Amino acid sequence: MxxxxxxxxxxxxxxxxxxxxxxxxxxxFPDLEVELIFKSTxxxxxxTTPLNKMPDIxxxxxxxxxxxxxxxGDLAVHSWKDLPVDTEPGTFICGTLQRADMRDMLFLxxxxxxxxxxxxxxxxxxxxxNLSNFLPHALPGEPNGISFHDVRGNIQTRFTKLMKGDRDxxxxxxxxxxxxxxxxxxxxxxxxxxxxxxxxxxxxMVLPLSVNPCAAAQGALALEIRTEDDELxxxxxxxxxxxxxxxxxxxxxxxxxxxxxxHQKIGASIESFEIGQVKTVKGETEDGEExxxxxxxxxxxxxxxxxxxxxxxxxPQNTGEQIFFERKPIPETDSILRDLKNTGVYISRSNxxxxxxxxxxxxxxxxxxxxxxxTLAKRQVWVNGCSDSLGEKNSPExxxxxxxxxxxxxxxxNKEETKEILATYNLNPIDLDPKIKENTHFYWxxxxxFERAISVYPEILKAKHATxxxxxxEKIQSLAPNKVMPxxxxxxxxxxxxxxx
Numbered sequence: 001m002x003x004x005x006x007x008x009x010x011x012x013x014x015x016x017x018x019x020x021x022x023x024x025x026x027x028x029f030p031d032l033e034v035e036l037i038f039k040s041t042x043x044x045x046x047x048t049t050p051l052n053k054m055p056d057i058x059x060x061x062x063x064x065x066x067x068x069x070x071x072x073g074d075l076a077v078h079s080w081k082d083l084p085v086d087t088e089p090g091t092f093i094c095g096t097l098q099r100a101d102m103r104d105m106l107f108l109x110x111x112x113x114x115x116x117x118x119x120x121x122x123x124x125x126x127x128x129x130n131l132s133n134f135l136p137h138a139l140p141g142e143p144n145g146i147s148f149h150d151v152r153g154n155i156q157t158r159f160t161k162l163m164k165g166d167r168d169x170x171x172x173x174x175x176x177x178x179x180x181x182x183x184x185x186x187x188x189x190x191x192x193x194x195x196x197x198x199x200x201x202x203x204x205m206v207l208p209l210s211v212n213p214c215a216a217a218q219g220a221l222a223l224e225i226r227t228e229d230d231e232l233x234x235x236x237x238x239x240x241x242x243x244x245x246x247x248x249x250x251x252x253x254x255x256x257x258x259x260x261x262x263h264q265k266i267g268a269s270i271e272s273f274e275i276g277q278v279k280t281v282k283g284e285t286e287d288g289e290e291x292x293x294x295x296x297x298x299x300x301x302x303x304x305x306x307x308x309x310x311x312x313x314x315x316p317q318n319t320g321e322q323i324f325f326e327r328k329p330i331p332e333t334d335s336i337l338r339d340l341k342n343t344g345v346y347i348s349r350s351n352x353x354x355x356x357x358x359x360x361x362x363x364x365x366x367x368x369x370x371x372x373x374x375t376l377a378k379r380q381v382w383v384n385g386c387s388d389s390l391g392e393k394n395s396p397e398x399x400x401x402x403x404x405x406x407x408x409x410x411x412x413x414n415k416e417e418t419k420e421i422l423a424t425y426n427l428n429p430i431d432l433d434p435k436i437k438e439n440t441h442f443y444w445x446x447x448x449x450f451e452r453a454i455s456v457y458p459e460i461l462k463a464k465h466a467t468x469x470x471x472x473x474e475k476i477q478s479l480a481p482n483k484v485m486p487x488x489x490x491x492x493x494x495x496x497x498x499x500x501x
Contacts, residue, residue, distance in 0.1 A: 003033040004232060007064055007073030010038035011154040012191045013176050016183045017221055018077045024097060024239045032235075037073055039063070065091055068226055075232060076224040080217035080248060083224075085256040093222045094233045095240030096248065100175035100219040102269050104212055105400075106135070107159075107202045110361075112168035113382065114141040121151035121162055122171040126215060129265040129283050131171065134211040138373060140380040155180060156191050159198045174206060175219035178400060199401060203361075206385035206400070210294055210370065213267030213280040216251035220244060247272060258285055266291060273394045275299055275469065275486050296469070296488035305464055305485050306441070306500035314441040314497050319490060322445055324452045325427035329354060330412070333424045337409075344406035346397050350375035352409035352424050364404055366397035389489055391470015392418070413448065432456050439463060443493045447475035454479070466493045 004025075008018040015038060022034040061083050067073040069090050080096065087093075104127060112118060118135075122128060128148040135146050149167060151158050155176050162170045180188065180195055223240070225232050247270045254268040266283035276298040283291050316322040334357060337345075341362045347353055348368040353376070359365060365381060367373040369389035376383050387395040397406060408416055412423035429452060437457040443466045444450045450472075454460050465484045467473040477484045487493040 002029075002031070003035060004074040005035045005037055005072070006075045006077060007037040007039065007067055008077045009064070010040055012183075012188050013155055013180060014038070014077070014079075016179050016185075016188060017079070019183075019185065020097060020179075021075075021077050021221065021223060021239075025235065028239050029235060037067075039067070065224065068224065074225065074229065075236070076222075078222040078224060080220040080222035081215040083217075083222055085216070085252050089227070091224050091226055093224050095223045095236040096220050096245050097223075097239070098241040099244040099248070100178055102214040102219045102271075103174045103209060104171050104207045104214065104218075105174045105177060106131070106169055106171050106205050106207055107162070107199070108139075108169040108204070109162075110201060110203055113139075113203060115168060116141065116143050117145040118143045118147070118169060119167045120146060120148050120169045120171060121158065121167050122148050123150045123152065124171070124215070125263060125265040126267045126283055127171050127212065130212045130267060131207070134207070138205070138377055138383065140377050140382055142378070156194055159195060163198055163201070171207075173214075173218055174400070181401065196401075203382055204384065204401075205382075206398075208370065208386055208388045209267075209269045209271065209280050210388050211282070213269040213282050216255040216268045217248045218269075220248050243272065247277075254279075254281055258291075271390070271394075273390070273469065275473065278390065278469075278488065294488065296486070296492065298486055302464065302482065302485045306496065309441050309464075309497055309501045311501050313439050314443075314501070315436055315439040316443065317494075319445075322443075322449055324430065324432060324449045326430055327351065327411075328426045328428055330424055330426060333422060336422065337424075340407075342404065344397060344399060344404040346392070346406055346408040346419065347372055347376065348408065348410060350379075352411075353379075353381070354424070355379050364397075364399040368392075387470070389468060389470075391468065391473070393471065393474075394469055411448070436460070441497060442466065443487070443490055444472055444476060445490065447472045450476050450479070 006018055006022055008014045018036055022036060025034060026032055061078050064073070064076045064078070068076055132146055136143055151161055151170065153161065155172060158170055158172065180192055183192060223236050225236065251268045251270055255264065255266060258264060258266050264283070266281065266285070268281045271278045276296055278294065278296050281291055281293040285291065334354060337353070337357050337359065341360050344364045344366065345359060346366045350372045359381060361382065364384050365376070367376060367383050367386040369386055373383045373386045385397070387397065406419045407422045408419050409424050410416065410421050411425050411427045413427055414421050427448065432453065436453065437459055441464045442460070461480050465476055465480055466487050467476055467484060468489060469486050473484060473486045
């Protein structure tokens with residue numbers, strides 16, 4: 001019977017992560033014995049120096065690497081984002097489990113919801129850089145000033161500092177919250193219960209990657225072994241999630257190209273979907289250069305998609321042109337919305353919710369994209385997260401702390417299958433300009449508009465069509481096979497159209 005010594009840090013989160021790897025190994029190799037060893041590192045012992053002031057970027061991992069090299073451990077489990085981007089000889093990362101959620105979360109005291117000046121706990125220059133721009137537009141109080149303050153310690157310690165101190169909020173990795181709350185072992189019950197208790201007095205939001213891309217490799221576990229241990233390497237590779245591993249390595253190469261390290265104000269995330277990948281890099285280099293890149297790479301290109309496009313042969317040429325319906329509110333649903341409690345509310349368009357309606361704070365509100373989010377925030381609605389304009393399938397709504405029934409606010413003609421529809425408006429068709437059928441390229445913001453157009457002018461089906469990455473793409477693809485190209489958004493499409501016309 002083979003025994004391996006698995007070593008990690010001694011916080012609850014690190015232990016939970018070590019148990020995840022141990023369980024995977026023992027499930028794959030039932031005769032394997034795994035001895036768990038937990039230790040403090042330099043970063044655990046020094047809780048006063050801000051992380052971005054520490055000279056050693058391996059403060060949570062270097063001590064453990066030394067134990068591997070000395071033989072005191074065989075396998076190290078790290079939070080991969082803690083590892084330096086430049087590796088040293090003697091050990092290497094040979095695998096990872098399926099990656100957890102990459103995003104960050106903001107927790108805000110309920111009493112701070114409408115404050116004009118907010119103080120947020122976070123030791124990450126990346127978070128400070130990107131969230132300073134986003135939060136003033138995302139919070140219902142529309143704060144004038146947001147300042148960030150260093151915080152050290154494990155997850156439970158950070159929440160204790162928030163609850164007992166005078167700061168307003170805290171930003172942490174969502175993967176850490178998810179792993180602690182989902183842990184079932186009795187030894188983590190106290191930490192799990194204290195975290196749940198703290199959450200009762202906090203508002204929360206899941207921060208979208210489009211404005212706050214993660215630290216490279218956030219949410220992933222790095223499984224490190226000695227370079228010469230071929231037997232253990234084979235075992236680790238058999239439980240490793242290869243797609244996650246590849247994307248994580250690519251994120252780390254992006255960070256390395258800017259110098260690497262936890263001192264960087266740069267986030268890099270790569271999201272992988274069935275139809276392609278979205279890469280987001282955002283922040284500021286050490287030389288003060290602003291970085292703001294978000295691109296979509298489709299898995300399959302429509303051949304010669306832009307062929308034949310001319311200055312006047314695409315539709316719409318601005319977002320205001322694609323109006324095929326008149327919206328009529330359904331007043332009877334207002335009372336239903338006012339009475340909703342403990343329900344998930346998905347809002348695909350801001351005008352699906354009357355601006356006079358105030359939703360109860362017990363509900364979880366999810367927006368389709370940033371535009372809808374920011375409009376709702378201006379109406380004093382607390383938004384918990386959004387689908388980031390990627391569609392409900394690619395970036396689904398959720399409440400990470402409790403199961404909820406979900407309603408989608410939409411029009412009466414929507415025949416949704418995945419969640420219950422609450423119709424808040426009707427769509428009344430208006431006459432279409434016959435010139436629309438003369439276009440060679442179209443971008444559709446809803447499948448309803450596409451179906452209306454082809455019902456009046458079926459010859460439009462012969463044209464080239466484009467959409468975003470969600471259900472609209474799937475629906476139009478079913479109606480116009482091999483004539484549809486997904487794009488990140490309308491702005492991405494129009495930029496390409498203008499380039500080729």
